[in-house]
Amino acid sequence: MNTQILKAPYNSKQQVQSIALRKLVLRxxxxxxxEPEELKTEFDQWHVLVLYKTVVIACNVVKFLENGDAKIRQVATHPSYQGKGLGSLLNKKTEEILIENGIKKVVLHARINAVPFYEKLSYTITGDSFEEVGIKHFKMFKKL
Ligand SMILES: CC(C)(COP(=O)(O)OP(=O)(O)OC[C@H]1O[C@@H](n2cnc3c(N)ncnc32)[C@H](O)[C@@H]1OP(=O)(O)O)[C@@H](O)C(=O)NCCC(=O)NCCS
Structure with missing residues (x-):
């Protein structure tokens, strides 16, 4: 499958398109x-997208924490394209760009259903489960 991965500027056409995908898959x-206010806080976060032709079919958001770690959030693959390796590809590319930028550790909040996906990508659970958006989550991390 001929896909393209890019880091889209905040408020670009592709970044706005990725919000629709996140809404469809995650919300x-x-x-x-x-909430519009919530989306506005993402102006200084990365928006890493997988495009097929001109359509965003997978995406994530990367937030930079004060302690120097990066937090990967809002990971979504379009339902028609799940299980085809795109989530793994997106994660690999995101980690590569993070390494280029000197980031040493990635953290994330994994929905319980996605824990096996992240374990395959060498992320480790830390601590007890907790609830977010009404779903059981686990904190996970990976040293880059
Ligand atoms: C989780 C998600 C992002 C994975 O993306 P994807 O493009 O389907 O992932 P891939 O095709 O790269 O899968 C990689 C591996 O993880 C496995 N995997 C993916 N999702 C899984 C799941 N929910 N449970 C168990 N294994 C899963 C795949 O089977 C594959 O294993 P393989 O390498 O042995 O074939 C995607 O399924 C999704 O958008 N889910 C709904 C939203 C969600 O839960 N997001 C995560 C929030 S923390």
């Missing part, structure tokens, strides 16, 4: 919406 199934 609508839970009966939730994005």
């Amino acid at each position: 609508t199934p839970l009966g939730l919406e994005f």
Whole structure:
């Protein structure tokens, strides 16, 4: 599959398109919406996208923490493209760019259903489960 991975500028056409994908995959199934204020806080975060032709089919958001770690959040692959290796590809590319930028550790909050996905990518659970958006989550990390 001929895909392209890019880091899209905040408010670019592709970044705005990725919000629709995040909504479809991560929020609508839970009966939730994005608050405009919440999205505005992402102006200084990375928006790493997988494009097929001109369509965003997988995405994540990377937030930089004060302690120097990076937090990968909002990971989503379009339902029609799940299980085809795109989530892994996106993660690999994101980690490569993070390494280029001197980041040594990635942290994330994994929904319980996605824990096996992250374990395959060598992420480790730390601590007890907790609830976010009404779903059981685990903190996970990976040293780069
Ligand atoms: C989790 C998600 C991002 C994975 O993306 P993807 O493009 O489907 O992932 P890949 O195709 O690269 O899968 C990589 C591996 O993880 C496995 N995997 C993916 N999702 C899985 C899941 N929910 N449970 C168990 N294994 C899973 C795949 O089977 C594959 O294993 P393999 O290498 O042995 O074939 C995607 O399924 C998704 O968007 N899910 C809904 C939203 C979500 O839960 N996001 C994560 C929030 S923390």
